[in-house]
Amino acid sequence: MDLSNLTIHQINDLLKCREVKSVDITDSYIKRIKEIDPIISAYLYNDFEEALSNAEDADKIIQKNSDFPYLTGVPLSIKDIFLIKGKRTTCASKILDNFISPYDATVIKRLKKNNYVFIGKTNMDEFAMGSSTENSAYKITKNPYDLNRVPGGSSGGSAASVSADLCAGSFGTDTGGSIRQPASLCGVVGLKPTYGLISRYGIIAFSSSLDQAGVIANDVLDAAIMLKAAVGFDEKDQTTRKLEIKNYPEIVKKADKLTMKGLKVGIPVEFFSEGLDPKIYLKIMEIKDLLKGLGASIVDISLPDTKYSVAAYYVIATSEASSNLERYDGIRFGSRFNEDKNLQSLDELYKKSRELGFGKEVKRRIILGTFALSAGYYDAYYKKASLVRKLIIKNYKDSFNNVDIILGPTSPTPAFLIGEKMSDPLSMYLSDIYTISINLAYLPALSLPIGAVENPTKKGGVLPVGLQLISPWATEERLLSVAKVIEDEVKFREKYTPVM
Amino acid sequence: MNNNNYNELHDASHSFEAVIGLEVHSQLLTKTKMFCSCQNIFGKEPNSMVCPVCLGLPGALPVINFEGVRLAVKAALALNININKKSLFARKNYFYPDLPKGYQISQYLDPVSSNGYLNIETDGVEKRIRINRLHIEEDAGKLIHIGSESYVDLNRAGTPLVEIVSEPDMSSAKEAVSYLKELRDILVYQGISDGNMEEGSFRCDANVSVRRKGDEKLGTRAEIKNVNSFKFVEKAIDYEIGRQIDLILSGGNIIQETRLYDSKENVTRSMRGKEEAHDYRYFEEPDLPPLILDEEFIEKVKNSISELPQSKRKRYADEYALTSYDCEVLTQDKNIAYYFEDLIKVNAVNNKGKVEIKKIANWVINDLLFALKGIENQPALKKGNMPEQEDFFNLILEVETGNINKNTGKIVLTEMLLTGKKPADIIKEKNLAQVSDEKGLEGIIKQIFDENSKELTDLISGKDKLFGFFVGEVMKKTKGKANPKKVNEILKNFIEEKKN
Numbered sequence A: 001m002d003l004s005n006l007t008i009h010q011i012n013d014l015l016k017c018r019e020v021k022s023v024d025i026t027d028s029y030i031k032r033i034k035e036i037d038p039i040i041s042a043y044l045y046n047d048f049e050e051a052l053s054n055a056e057d058a059d060k061i062i063q064k065n066s067d068f069p070y071l072t073g074v075p076l077s078i079k080d081i082f083l084i085k086g087k088r089t090t091c092a093s094k095i096l097d098n099f100i101s102p103y104d105a106t107v108i109k110r111l112k113k114n115n116y117v118f119i120g121k122t123n124m125d126e127f128a129m130g131s132s133t134e135n136s137a138y139k140i141t142k143n144p145y146d147l148n149r150v151p152g153g154s155s156g157g158s159a160a161s162v163s164a165d166l167c168a169g170s171f172g173t174d175t176g177g178s179i180r181q182p183a184s185l186c187g188v189v190g191l192k193p194t195y196g197l198i199s200r201y202g203i204i205a206f207s208s209s210l211d212q213a214g215v216i217a218n219d220v221l222d223a224a225i226m227l228k229a230a231v232g233f234d235e236k237d238q239t240t241r242k243l244e245i246k247n248y249p250e251i252v253k254k255a256d257k258l259t260m261k262g263l264k265v266g267i268p269v270e271f272f273s274e275g276l277d278p279k280i281y282l283k284i285m286e287i288k289d290l291l292k293g294l295g296a297s298i299v300d301i302s303l304p305d306t307k308y309s310v311a312a313y314y315v316i317a318t319s320e321a322s323s324n325l326e327r328y329d330g331i332r333f334g335s336r337f338n339e340d341k342n343l344q345s346l347d348e349l350y351k352k353s354r355e356l357g358f359g360k361e362v363k364r365r366i367i368l369g370t371f372a373l374s375a376g377y378y379d380a381y382y383k384k385a386s387l388v389r390k391l392i393i394k395n396y397k398d399s400f401n402n403v404d405i406i407l408g409p410t411s412p413t414p415a416f417l418i419g420e421k422m423s424d425p426l427s428m429y430l431s432d433i434y435t436i437s438i439n440l441a442y443l444p445a446l447s448l449p450i451g452a453v454e455n456p457t458k459k460g461g462v463l464p465v466g467l468q469l470i471s472p473w474a475t476e477e478r479l480l481s482v483a484k485v486i487e488d489e490v491k492f493r494e495k496y497t498p499v500m
Numbered sequence B: 001m002n003n004n005n006y007n008e009l010h011d012a013s014h015s016f017e018a019v020i021g022l023e024v025h026s027q028l029l030t031k032t033k034m035f036c037s038c039q040n041i042f043g044k045e046p047n048s049m050v051c052p053v054c055l056g057l058p059g060a061l062p063v064i065n066f067e068g069v070r071l072a073v074k075a076a077l078a079l080n081i082n083i084n085k086k087s088l089f090a091r092k093n094y095f096y097p098d099l100p101k102g103y104q105i106s107q108y109l110d111p112v113s114s115n116g117y118l119n120i121e122t123d124g125v126e127k128r129i130r131i132n133r134l135h136i137e138e139d140a141g142k143l144i145h146i147g148s149e150s151y152v153d154l155n156r157a158g159t160p161l162v163e164i165v166s167e168p169d170m171s172s173a174k175e176a177v178s179y180l181k182e183l184r185d186i187l188v189y190q191g192i193s194d195g196n197m198e199e200g201s202f203r204c205d206a207n208v209s210v211r212r213k214g215d216e217k218l219g220t221r222a223e224i225k226n227v228n229s230f231k232f233v234e235k236a237i238d239y240e241i242g243r244q245i246d247l248i249l250s251g252g253n254i255i256q257e258t259r260l261y262d263s264k265e266n267v268t269r270s271m272r273g274k275e276e277a278h279d280y281r282y283f284e285e286p287d288l289p290p291l292i293l294d295e296e297f298i299e300k301v302k303n304s305i306s307e308l309p310q311s312k313r314k315r316y317a318d319e320y321a322l323t324s325y326d327c328e329v330l331t332q333d334k335n336i337a338y339y340f341e342d343l344i345k346v347n348a349v350n351n352k353g354k355v356e357i358k359k360i361a362n363w364v365i366n367d368l369l370f371a372l373k374g375i376e377n378q379p380a381l382k383k384g385n386m387p388e389q390e391d392f393f394n395l396i397l398e399v400e401t402g403n404i405n406k407n408t409g410k411i412v413l414t415e416m417l418l419t420g421k422k423p424a425d426i427i428k429e430k431n432l433a434q435v436s437d438e439k440g441l442e443g444i445i446k447q448i449f450d451e452n453s454k455e456l457t458d459l460i461s462g463k464d465k466l467f468g469f470f471v472g473e474v475m476k477k478t479k480g481k482a483n484p485k486k487v488n489e490i491l492k493n494f495i496e497e498k499k500n
């Protein structure tokens, strides 16, 4: 029996009635990874022994208890940006090639408490900098819908691993769209929660004020299940908030299309401007009509300052990154490149380690950020970008005075070809044009697969399209409920599967 | 240089004045470090007091230690510095192996306190030194150089610090030292810092410039680092003032630079190069929320401040009529000051103010402090291990009432410090009480007369010098226990009798 194409809640059902064991499910995934991942390259490394041992532990718990958490015995993949004690964590960078983490990220601690099954670390853009996973220092991950195309990024390995059924769900991070954009390109659900909802402790920092851990899942209920397991105040992360933890899975289960009646859905004019693939535009309009048909009222809104969001984002994100990445100096951990021992000074050791340890895009951003923070430029760049950020926050706040939820595309295009944008960083940066402003505004957003468009380079092939839903601060339950209603109507999973 | 020239130069140097500002770094006496829960403790095995946060490991995040905040606010309040109810942490970015994150968490644009002052007294002249700011930051680790290799010890990394920046209001090295001493006294008194300059928990950098008297414009300043005692601060500043005046008079230009003080040669030397090129790229620390202090908290800290040494000195002079030297010595160490005040209480409450306060002060200054110094090298005795106040006061009483003489009192005090025994017990055990009973003394004196008949005859016949000889003999016979007053009395009577 192939048990590797199930959702988390389906696995949970099977485990609950003791029809299968976690070990069987884990074994199915292992077999599939061995067969398929050489083609997809979603994983940087797997630890099948550990996975089976986790599964055995979970089976013991399941045997003893009739009630156990949803994630017990469920094989999940983890973006290689989360620290797991005793495991290699590279952030897809050569500079951390030999880094074994001495501690667990808070998210990992919580997952371990749930007795999840750790099946492997997924590929990503180096230090989460990129939108195609092509910036990995190790390998190029392929889009399961077309092996010539990218899975998106930076959590491209995570999205591909869920899309290709190489795990039941995956934890990733989203700094400017790094969960939602790959989820959109790979036809899976991606949720970036409100900033501060999930602890960042033990997640390698790219841009501290924008980074947020989130989930990539097969469907909305799975996303709700994974979210609930990870959220909550953490005394080790002072940017987390003490909020009431909501029972997202139960809320999602109760989602009803009748509740769409009277829902005020905002359509921001700025999200439908030039640059948006017309076929994607049409798909989004279908959802707009669907919601209208269910009784929602559609409101045209404007987020006038989002046109500055990409610029502001790249100033803030690179500035923070230039500082966050200073600890990679080859002194205490990670790679030190002085094999020849000919280095004449400390500066040379720093330079050599960072020159050989970091990839091109990481260096580009460190240089950008260093420049933006330097004396004489701070006011013109970092300070101004922070002001723009305040304007964007206000844009959303004003909009949410009139609407309950905002709807738009996740990505301006479907999955692009490998290599297509590598020589043009600006066009690569623009693939996050609809996701970036949400990170700047600390808000939650979800990408939901709503259909597919024809693949122009593969006869008979299709490429998934993602819808983005944005809701006010800390209202993930609203995002999930609306997404669930749409999901039940469009039935993406029934219609589309990757063909590898 | 001929004499004439020298005199010219010497005269010319009098037309200059020095402008000095000080930056003081003081560690705070917290149990744990500023941003993690590692112990804040000195002298442990290298890298034994560390965790992911203070090691700057990937993914680790800082958490504000509120005890550190409390002590910083206490320091600010004790130094008359305004508390800013909202302040921000900032990152100061630079590469150095003792700085694990590649940045120091500090405060920059919005410090926790700003605009204060400290009144100092130098050679009897009072002066108010303005304080620009006091802010919170973390200390760096330490480098240990052994041969051609360097080792990093990060036990100190993350130790809470306050940086206290004065305005350039001092005009001599002596004033600078007065300011430093006053500042350190306050911090030590309030239990904020241990004020140890040699161990580096209290450090000072001096900004020194000179200008022609009457000039409004400040001269170019040099920053002197690496001065680890009050004596060196004075010497380094004096040297630097002289160097700058000489340089200007010989037609040279002062360059803005950092200079290191070399205490062996008593010179300052330019550090040159890199240090000067630093652009710290300060920006708001995105891992920490703004530091918000409420009125209640500030009031609470205010109430925890005890009397400052300055006002103690004034009070001792006013209320007890002590000399300024006495006041100075008694308030140097807060433990001594509190001890002295306890003795006054014992005197007033239990002994109806029997002993003059000036006498108590003399006992503390001349006897107790002296005795403590004398036995400092006794390993059994810990520094500051003082006798119970009641016991010490009883010792004073034993001498004041004539039960023992002053010299015996000193012997008893040493014994008290070494054994912790009560004075009465020591006197009894060692049979130290003065022989005051007249019959006994008369007997002894008669015996001495018999043994020294020649000297007696000489004395009676007018050799008054021999009176002292007989006193000495009595003391010898009584092993110093005879009450000298009584001995004098009886001897005089006997001799008068014999003369008549």
Ligand SMILES: [Zn+2]
Residues within 6 Å of the ligand: B033, B036, B037, B038, B049, B050, B051, B052, B053, B054, B055, B158
């Ligand atoms: Zn620590």
